[in-house]
Amino acid sequence: MAKIDEIAPDLFRISVYVPDYNMQFNHFLVRDEEPLLFHAGLKRLFPALREAVTSLIDPARLRWVAWSHFESDECGALxxxxxxxxxxxPACTLVGKLVNADDFAIRPARGLTPGETLTTGKYRFRFHRSPHIPHGWDAGVLFEETQNTLFCSDLFHHFGDVAPLTSSDLIGPTTEALAQLRQGPLAGYMPYTAKTEGVLRALADLQPASLAVMHGSSYAGDGGQLLRDLAGVMQREFDVA
Known part of the structure; x- marks a missing residue:
């Protein structure tokens, strides 16, 4: 079952909790003149997601389906x-379009370049490249400039069937999750490179007022400080050398 919560005006978090992974898979619908869905979701979740979207808009009206990086929970049901x-x-990074999306999708993707904007009506999304943050050289994020929401994909990943929106610090649960993911079969979940801190600090400089998180609670508050704190956590957890 998908749970729906309006976490900001016209921004709906559609969440499916999967007990086997103790993890939420979150998808974000922007209800506007040209509706946008961020995260197409896993194929097996499509019936539940379609039902949830149908309760909010006519799904045939969807104009944009966007994601951060090519991974099944981001675009499996594209x-x-x-x-x-x-x-x-489809809308993704230019790298994602060239190396993945245009071969996978039934229609060509719009390949976004740094600083490019995508407008849905009332809302304006600016694209920011974030290679290998959280995963893959094709990674990028969208920043909605009207309400200052950063659609940050797997950044701030944490486990559990948690609240849809919090103003509590996410660094604690994120640190626990990254430590867990650094070990065992999921080692290598996220790299730390010479550019990681710079990318995170550039996103922090956007001063997001909310963070739309793929796995776990979304956040309302000083997103800029949280991103700066995350840079330090990632260095400690992944720069093992």
Whole structure:
């Protein structure tokens, strides 16, 4: 079952908790003139997600289906959404378009370049490249400039069936999750490179007022400080050398 929460005006968090992983998979619908879905979701979750979206808009009206990096929970059900919504267009990084999306998707993707904007009507999304943050050289994030929301994908990943929105510091649960993911079969979950801190600090300089988090609670508050704190946590957890 998908749970729906409006975490900001016209921004709906659609969450499915998977007990086997003790983890939420979150998808974000922006209800506007050109509706946008951030995270297409896993194929097996598509029926539940379609039902949830249908309760909010006519899913055939979807205009944009966007994601951060090419991974099954980000875009596994992309083609199911494109078949349902005849005018929907995939949107991802230019690298993602060239190396993944245009071969995988039934329609060509819009490849976003640094600083490019995507407008849905009332809301304006600016694209920021974030290679290998959280995963993959094709990674990027969207910053909605009207309400100052950063769609940050797997950044601030934490476990549990948690609240849809919090103003509590996410650093504690994120640190625990990263320490767990650094060990065992999931080692290598996220790299730390010479550019990691610079990318995170550039995102912090956007001063997001909210963070739309893929796995775990979304956040309302000083997102800039949280991103600066995350840079230090990632260095400690992943720069093992």
């Amino acid at each position: 083609n199911e959404w494109l078949q349902l919504a005849p005018h929907a267009e």
